[in-house]
Amino acid sequence: MVSPAEQVTATLEVLRRVFGYDAFRGFQREVIDHVVAGGDALVLMPTGGGKSLCYQIPALVRDGVAVVISPLIALMQDQVDALTAVGVRAGFLNSTLDPDTRRLVEAEFVAGEIDLLYLAPEALASRATLSLLDRGRISLFAIDEAHCVSQWGHDFRPDYLNLSMLHERWPGVPRIALTATATSATRSEIATRLSLTAARHFVASFDRPNIQYRIVPKREPRKQLLALLRDEHPGDSGIVYCLSRASVEKTADFLVANGIDALPYHAGLDAGTRAANQQRFLRADGVVMVATIAFGMGIDKPDVRFVAHLDLPKSVEGYYQETGRAGRDGLPSTAWLAYGLQDVVQQRKMIDTSEGDLAHRRNLAAHLDAMLALCETVRCRRAQLLEYFGEPATGGCGNCDTCLEPPESWDGTVAAQKLLSTVFRLDRERNQRFGAGHCIDILLGRATDKITQHRHDSLTVFGIGDDLSEAEWRGVVRQLLAEGLLAVEGDYGTLALTDASGEVLGRRRTVMLRREAARPAKAAKPRGA
Ligand code: ADP
Numbered sequence: 001m002v003s004p005a006e007q008v009t010a011t012l013e014v015l016r017r018v019f020g021y022d023a024f025r026g027f028q029r030e031v032i033d034h035v036v037a038g039g040d041a042l043v044l045m046p047t048g049g050g051k052s053l054c055y056q057i058p059a060l061v062r063d064g065v066a067v068v069i070s071p072l073i074a075l076m077q078d079q080v081d082a083l084t085a086v087g088v089r090a091g092f093l094n095s096t097l098d099p100d101t102r103r104l105v106e107a108e109f110v111a112g113e114i115d116l117l118y119l120a121p122e123a124l125a126s127r128a129t130l131s132l133l134d135r136g137r138i139s140l141f142a143i144d145e146a147h148c149v150s151q152w153g154h155d156f157r158p159d160y161l162n163l164s165m166l167h168e169r170w171p172g173v174p175r176i177a178l179t180a181t182a183t184s185a186t187r188s189e190i191a192t193r194l195s196l197t198a199a200r201h202f203v204a205s206f207d208r209p210n211i212q213y214r215i216v217p218k219r220e221p222r223k224q225l226l227a228l229l230r231d232e233h234p235g236d237s238g239i240v241y242c243l244s245r246a247s248v249e250k251t252a253d254f255l256v257a258n259g260i261d262a263l264p265y266h267a268g269l270d271a272g273t274r275a276a277n278q279q280r281f282l283r284a285d286g287v288v289m290v291a292t293i294a295f296g297m298g299i300d301k302p303d304v305r306f307v308a309h310l311d312l313p314k315s316v317e318g319y320y321q322e323t324g325r326a327g328r329d330g331l332p333s334t335a336w337l338a339y340g341l342q343d344v345v346q347q348r349k350m351i352d353t354s355e356g357d358l359a360h361r362r363n364l365a366a367h368l369d370a371m372l373a374l375c376e377t378v379r380c381r382r383a384q385l386l387e388y389f390g391e392p393a394t395g396g397c398g399n400c401d402t403c404l405e406p407p408e409s410w411d412g413t414v415a416a417q418k419l420l421s422t423v424f425r426l427d428r429e430r431n432q433r434f435g436a437g438h439c440i441d442i443l444l445g446r447a448t449d450k451i452t453q454h455r456h457d458s459l460t461v462f463g464i465g466d467d468l469s470e471a472e473w474r475g476v477v478r479q480l481l482a483e484g485l486l487a488v489e490g491d492y493g494t495l496a497l498t499d500a501s502g503e504v505l506g507r508r509r510t511v512m513l514r515r516e517a518a519r520p521a522k523a524a525k526p527r528g529a
């Protein structure tokens, strides 16, 4: 037995000698001491915070082999290679191994010749794996990306639900669960589903001060993106997220045609191309990865200088995790999102037509609403983000778009009434489909073919909105949708009134709106650049 004092020296020794670092970061030391002493832990740290050492050092200090559950089969080889490079004995078992290598790793595990064994969660459903684990000596279980157990989350992995059995089968072995996704709701879901009820929680600050958050009105998204890359990030590595595979392809082609070293990544590409593109992104300098959210989990590239979203993320959790891939090295980085009316229409529609029961759709809608609130806020984006994750925020951060160029807000009550009255008039033509564009044409008094055909130029609302520009009207529609004062219905994005619309039409509610920038906001230089 080692005494507590000896253990403390041992952990610091390992940090310096094996990993070559001088000091622990944040509460790494507290987590490590707790797990080394045999306690369970739930660790929440932002991406890049240094979660791996929290289980790797206990794995080296405690007797036996640490079993690491990781959903990232494609990255197991990299993780093991990185450990081997610093002289740590580690192995992995997954479906990609040939039988000989598998037998070798199994023998090493049983003989205690490795200190860490990486496993995919689905492996634990097999009797063969369980009996293998019984034959070795396990020092601890580490459950990486623990938010994958959350059924509401976007990374849900059914096999994670099975992991509560680790505790039943090996009650004496300490467990450490780690994640970068962390509302208090997700945290308690993880604790419950993994039977980590007695675990100590270690929650780091989620602030990433070196990331500059910016959310801009979407106009010509690809051109706006190109301007961002050319003006602020020439030659930098970055990630561009798109919603669909088709738009990933188009955007990558567009960037390449404009001289940017861009590559596509999505689940529709064959495994070989995906692996090759990922390797180029990781190893070469200045590659821009255009991807769906299938890309990124577990990617450890310190110098990603920007993360751009061309489509609205479905939740603040997803947005935060994706943007968190920027600037792991602590240097100034940009999180940029282009967001427009069509995003709201499309996502509301996706929720309406999604499978699953009412509770599930309500949950999706609540997540979307929080994301919309972040987009439309006139407050500091960082303060709003931190509060969402349960951290009190003090004042403005000085490094987000609303702090750098405070948006004006204006009293949009009359504009909202004009728009809602128009929707009300059109609503009476039950069998017709009129989206936002048509309503705006009516307000602006444009005699388009569709308007003359339906005689909408004879409506009393025709032309009553010519005091605002088309872009401003789109902003009004978008913000009313975001606030639930307006709804979209059906496949054509038909605008419809909600219960709350009545409060505005009946003058019982004022509507404050964010002023749309007349021209694209001038790019603010990141701090320290
Ligand atoms: P996470 O899994 O939380 O996203 P990692 O464990 O991959 O983060 O660590 C992020 C980076 O920080 C890695 O390059 C890692 O080597 C480095 N790192 C971790 N702990 C320390 C430390 N105490 N001192 C210096 N660098 C560290």
Ligand code: ZN
Residues within 6 Å of the ligand: 379, 380, 381, 382, 383, 396, 397, 398, 399, 400, 401, 402, 403
């Ligand atoms: Zn701010």
